[in-house]
Amino acid sequence: MVLKMSTLFVRTLREDPADAEVTSHRLLVRAGYVRRVAxxxxTLLPMGLRVLRNxxxxxxxxxxAIGGQxxxxxxxxxxxxxxxxxxWTEYGANLFRLKDRRGGDYLLGPTHEExxxxxxxxxxxxxxxxxLxxxxxxxxxxxEARPRAGILRGREFLMKDSYSFDVDDDGLREAYQRHRSAYVKIFDRLGLDYVVCSAMSGAMGGSASEEFLAVCDIGEDTFVRCTNGDYAANVEAVTTPQIAALPLEGLPAARVVDTPDTPTIETLVDLFNQREDLRRDDRxxxxxxxxxxxMLMLTLPDGKREPLAVGVPGDREVDLRRLEAQVAPxxxxxMSEAEFQQHPALVKGYIGPGVLGEKGSSGIRxxxxxxxxxxxxxxxxxxxxxxxxxNLVAGRDxxxxxxxxxxRIQDGDLCPVDGGTLELARGIEIGHIFQLGRKYAKALGLTVLDQNGKAVTVTMGSYGIGxxxxxxxxxxxxxxxRGLCWPRELSPADVHVVAAGKTEEIKAGAAQLADALAATGLEVLLDDRKDVSPGVKFNDSELLGVPTIVVxxxxxxxxxxxxxxRKTGEKEEIPVEGAAERIAAVIRAA
Amino acid sequence: MVLKMSTLFVRTLREDPADAEVTSHRLLVRAGYVRRVAxxxxTLLPMGLRVLRNxxxxxxxxxxAIGGQxxxxxxxxxxxxxxxxxxWTEYGANLFRLKDRRGGDYLLGPTHEExxxxxxxxxxxxxxxxxLxxxxxxxxxxxEARPRAGILRGREFLMKDSYSFDVDDDGLREAYQRHRSAYVKIFDRLGLDYVVCSAMSGAMGGSASEEFLAVCDIGEDTFVRCTNGDYAANVEAVTTPQIAALPLEGLPAARVVDTPDTPTIETLVDLFNQREDLRRDDRxxxxxxxxxxxMLMLTLPDGKREPLAVGVPGDREVDLRRLEAQVAPxxxxxMSEAEFQQHPALVKGYIGPGVLGEKGSSGIRxxxxxxxxxxxxxxxxxxxxxxxxxNLVAGRDxxxxxxxxxxRIQDGDLCPVDGGTLELARGIEIGHIFQLGRKYAKALGLTVLDQNGKAVTVTMGSYGIGxxxxxxxxxxxxxxxRGLCWPRELSPADVHVVAAGKTEEIKAGAAQLADALAATGLEVLLDDRKDVSPGVKFNDSELLGVPTIVVxxxxxxxxxxxxxxRKTGEKEEIPVEGAAERIAAVIRAA
Known part of the structure; x- marks a missing residue:
């Protein structure tokens, strides 16, 4: 099939659209693949729709291939x-809600578990x-509160969502693994650079979940990966390598020290290093x-609030989002000043484990x-x-x-798998797989009879691709x-033929070559536009991003x-005689 | 490809769904093609989605093929x-409207001209x-006020809508004709029994329009067609064959007659037939x-109301919907009693042309x-x-x-094309083609420069298929x-293989034949369900409606x-040896 640019509904723009912050948005608009409506x-224009179909x-x-229907x-x-x-409530302002003519409540589906x-x-x-x-x-x-970056985070968007249904946990785990393998194949075929991250399942509920994050500086998600390549996880889901307990014997006794004028940890540590009697010899x-x-306050789903104390080494910060993932929902x-005042055992700036915990005088967790x-x-x-x-010793004092x-996770933290070094990176969630478990089946009464004729609640998995x-x-x-640069499997055409010249010979030659290429089964984009200079056509071919360009x-x-x-910029002259077959062979071999 | 009923997400029902009024709704639900959500x-289930894709x-x-992009x-x-x-306003209650989180007004598109x-x-x-x-x-x-008949008139539905853009009227007419031919090919390939009806363009505006109506007793649209087959039209769009004016010379003078006690046209006519001096000799x-x-009242788009008198032969009724199509918008x-009172020239029951029209004393149109x-x-x-x-003569008195x-159109009215006889029938609109003209281009400022560099408004056509x-x-x-009966091009599978028996030989034989059929490139539905009797499988195969069934x-x-x-019920025994190739040949020849 030959797509002729003289009639194709596409226009390339020289200027970046004013509202485009990121490369993909800028280029997809400039190359005429998408257009913003609100x-x-x-809108997916013809070139964009072709990529989507792929x-x-x-x-x-x-x-x-994994039996999905x-x-x-x-x-x-x-x-x-x-x-x-x-x-209906949990989604809050993220849900589009509307009423029909009879006043019935409806929503535009954000995801379809129900x-x-x-x-x-x-x-x-x-x-x-x-x-199933x-x-x-x-x-x-x-x-979305901040729809951004074009179709990267839209308010109307296309998803593949799938769901597995099993009678027991083993079945769910197998279904999950089948999906995981399928996702790896899909993202590999799509030519994506991505990592599979252990993830917290958050609002979806359920017991196990992984995110497929495309590695991308403009990503909104931070993740960590081991420099050895054997581990990746959401910041929320990273675990600290387990440390063995130390012997309690022989440790010096706890000792209370006057520490005036030490408003910060730095000044406190300085004081300990400066005072002869407190200094350590080894370091x-x-x-x-x-x-x-x-000191923090938790708000539970029923609206109740309760205090929580979190103890961390003084060189680390508490990451509230990460903590929240652990205590979800x-x-x-x-903790506010007023809430603080309600606990007389707490001495601001000098809170120690002594008053905390089940046995502490404050009773705060x-x-x-x-x-x-x-x-x-x-x-x-x-x-x-x-x-x-x-010298206050955990497990003793x-x-x-x-x-x-x-x-807060830092570059250089230790990998829980091999003790290697973790580094922080940014990514965009392109896929997410969840072991949902029985949450939705329970809420909606999905049971089946088991081998003994007993009703059992079905266990589900939920799997999405944006x-x-x-x-x-x-x-x-x-x-x-210079522009877009599609992986071959997704390109809106296999080959882009540019008629670079105004003579009838060149026009006819380009058209003939395009037809010959199409006859081999390739999809051909032919730039047959009149009144457009070869230079503009070359620029457009690089902007449009078809992997093979024939001039x-x-x-x-x-x-x-x-x-x-298109990708390497390599050029080669070949005889026009037999060119179609030769180009087709090269493309098919790629 | 072999679809196995043992794992396919389909369930057939013996009972009709309670809310299903029409055959297609009943059968599509019973055969597991669709399910109602609201x-x-x-929802289009796997079998329904397969038909949709076709x-x-x-x-x-x-x-x-007509260059649509x-x-x-x-x-x-x-x-x-x-x-x-x-x-936004005209669509009234038919439009789903909603607000986003910032209070912005949105709608769910009913059609996309804009x-x-x-x-x-x-x-x-x-x-x-x-x-273009x-x-x-x-x-x-x-x-819809009355969503009904399953997916026949849904509130969420799939449409093909296309739009043509031309610089002049000739171009629009050509685009319209191209679409018309494409629609004929589409509906022919879909195996539909349909007519192309002249139609009023109604709220869409524009100058010419035709509807493709599927002939169907349950249809909501009434149309007329000539028994000679050369004409079909919406009731609203039917035209009366033109009648030539008659000579005025020699006609008897108008004569006022006392007509007491003639509350109906029948009693009035009786009086004229019974009185010697009024009777006619010939008939x-x-x-x-x-x-x-x-006497009627028009409400104009600006809310103004004005009276209208319509004169029709006494043996005919005024069809308000048809009239409305003529005076749209x-x-x-x-006319209400109160409105009637405002026109003293009108004598109820005895209104004549004398007081009507521009020159009449009432001044009513x-x-x-x-x-x-x-x-x-x-x-x-x-x-x-x-x-x-x-003897009141039009054009004289x-x-x-x-x-x-x-x-109101009646069976037996005359065809405007050949003077033949019209008959009324019912249909369902499956396609509609409009010459929209410049209404939308004007409202939204779509102009192009013509050959002389002058801005001209583009003229558009709008073409839809449900x-x-x-x-x-x-x-x-x-x-x-017995059930559904798909035309071959749309069937969810090419052939339905039924394993009719519980022996291992039969199961294996059916599976082998299914595989052999699939190897020829056919899509095969295999009923390999265990614990289901041959009788139930036969019934299901007739309910599901795949055109060729192999037992x-x-x-x-x-x-x-x-x-x-499936359609004719004809049965033939053939040797299992070579059956796949033979069946494939028959299907491909069909």
Missing amino acids: PGIF VERVIRDEMD ELTFPALLPREPYEATGR MFTLAVKDFYSSYKDLP TLYQIQTKYRD AWGAGDTLKNV AEVAP YLVDPRVVDGTSWITGADQPGKHVM FTPDGTVEAV VSRAIAVIAEQTADE VGKRLADGMVEIRD | PGIF VERVIRDEMD ELTFPALLPREPYEATGR MFTLAVKDFYSSYKDLP TLYQIQTKYRD AWGAGDTLKNV AEVAP YLVDPRVVDGTSWITGADQPGKHVM FTPDGTVEAV VSRAIAVIAEQTADE VGKRLADGMVEIRD
Whole structure:
């Protein structure tokens, strides 16, 4: 098939659109792939739709290969099922809600767990019907607070969402692994640079989850990966390598020290290093030798609030988002001055483990960083104004109520898998796989009879790919300063033939070559525009990003045409005689 | 590819769903093709989605063949463009409206004229860019007052909408004809029984329009067709064959007659037939000899109301919907008693042309049926209580302000093309083609520079096909008492293999034949369900409606399998040896 640029509904722009912050948005608009209709709402123009179809094809291939069955749910959905699972409310302002002419409440589906669960409930009743995997590629809606970056984070967007249904946990784990493998294949075929991150499952509930993050500086998600390449995780999901407890025997006794004028950890540590009687011989005291106790308030789903103390080494900060992921669905905020006043045992600036925890006089729950293992000694607050305590030993002098992963992750932290070094990076979520478990099945009453005729609640997995987002991410990762640069499998055409000259010979030669290429089964984009200079056509071919460009120009008179590789920029002259077959062979071999 | 019913997400129901009024709805639900989520909102299950993909393929083929370029607009649209064309208001309660988190007004697109117009305005600026045809196959929303009949009239539904853009009227006419031919090919390939009806363009504006109506007793649209097959039209669009004026010379003078106790046209005519001095020699007076003047009120778009008198032969009724189509966008209602009182010249029951029209004493606009040509004589009201006038001649004794097509069409009316006989029938709109003209381009400022460098407003056509509706209509037209009966091009599978028996030989034989059929490139549905009797499987195969059914049963022991034609019920035994190739050949030849 030959797409002629003289009639194709595409226009390239020289200028960047004013509202485009990121490369993919800028280029997809400039190259005429997408157009903005409203914030976060885009039209896919013919070139964009061609890329989308290619992405969809790859996804369908791999979903079908793991036995997924495709169907399509509506986007306009009634309130009731989302009320039953609590998400009508939980989604808050992110949900588009509307009323129909009779006043009935509807929503535009942000994700379809409820509908899939109900469909299976409608059809299936026996363990013999399972396992089952259903999927759809369908338009979803989220009223993002900050729709940005073009189709990277839209308010109307295309998702592949699939759901697995199993009678037991082993089945769910297998379904999850099948999806994981399929996702790896899909993202590999799409040519993405990505990592699979352990993730917290957050608001979705459930027990295990991984995110597929495209590695990208403009990403909104921070993740860590081991420089050895054996581990990647969401910041929220990183775990600290386990540290063995130290022996308690022979440790010096705790000692309360007057520490006037030490408003910061730095000044406190200085004081300990300067005073002869407090100094250590082997090395200077550091912030990491102090134990900082941070006072917070949790808000539980029922609205109740309760205090929480978190103890972390003084050289680390508490990452509230990370902490929140651990205590979900509770929300976390710093303790206010007024709340502080309600606990007379707390001496501001001098809070120590002595008053914290189940046995402490405040009774406030006390969780510590995993580095605070039994046998470690700390300089920390002595619960008296102007005084700290040193040599306070965990497991001897105090016993926390538990540990919590709450410190802000830093470059150089240790990998939980091999003890290697972690580094922080930014990514964009392109896929997410969850072991949902029985949350939705329970809420909506999806049970089947097991082998003994007993009703058991079905266990589910939920698996998503951002389809329109994937296009933007691929554009983002592959583009260069000259324009888009599509991986072959996704390109809107296989080859871009440029008629570089105004003579009839060149026009006819380009058209003939395009036809000959199409005859080999390739999809050909032919730049046959009149009144457009070769220079503009070359620039456009680089902007549009088809991987192979063929220039039919002056050298046609000598029987030669030029092949350019969009990515590498390599050029080669080949005889026009037999060119179509030769180009087709090269493309098919790639 | 082999679809196995043992794992396919489909369930057949023996009972009709309680809310299903029509055959297609009943069967599509019973056969597991669709499921209702809310009134007028449906899920397409795997079997339904397969049919949809086939319908889409046919449509894309033919749209691409006329140079249509596919793109996809969003469904969630901002208010502004629809405000500019007046449709934000005009659509009334049929439009789903909603607000985003910032309070911005949005709608769910019922049709996309505005968006296409703006896209072309964004890209194009010269007559050289035209002609252009764009299309999408996309989800649309209308908040129907009475969503009914399953996917036949949904509130969320799939449409193919396309739009042509031309610089002049000739171009528009050509684009319109290209679409018309493409639609004929599409509906022919879909196996539909349909007529192309002349239509009023109604709220869409524009100058010419035709509807593609599937002939169907459950249809909501009434249309007429000539028994000679050369004409079909919407009731609103039917035209009366032109009647030549008659000579005025020699006609008897008008004569006022006392007509007491004639409350109805029948009693009036009786009186004329019974009184010696009024009787005609050649034939009795009939209701068709009287002229009935019906008093109505028009409501104009600006809210103003004005009276209208419509004169029709006494044997005909005024069809308000038909009249409304002629005076659109004005709305029509009978004149109320209070409004009547405001016109003292009107004598109730005795209104005649004398007081009507521009020159009449009431000044009320007076339009007559096209049968009231100059030289026709009428018995009509004399504008005095208890009196009628006879021999009142149009063009001599009164002059209407014009004619109007307003009488209710009846079986037996004359065809405007060949004077043949019209008959009324019912249909379902499956396609609609409009010459929109410049309405949207004007409202949204879509101009291009013509050859002389002058800005001219682009003229547009708008062309729609109800894609999900087409599935229901095809089901409706092709189903029989046993179930669905798909045309080959749309069937969810090419062949349905039934394993009719529990022995391992039969199961293996059926599976092998299914694989062999799939190897020839056919899509195979294999009923490999355990614990399901052959009788239930046969019933399900007829319910599901795949055109060719192959039964692998007891006769497999003798090396034979049976082929059944779903439509005709014909059965044939053939040797299992070579059966796949033979069946494939038959199917490909069909």
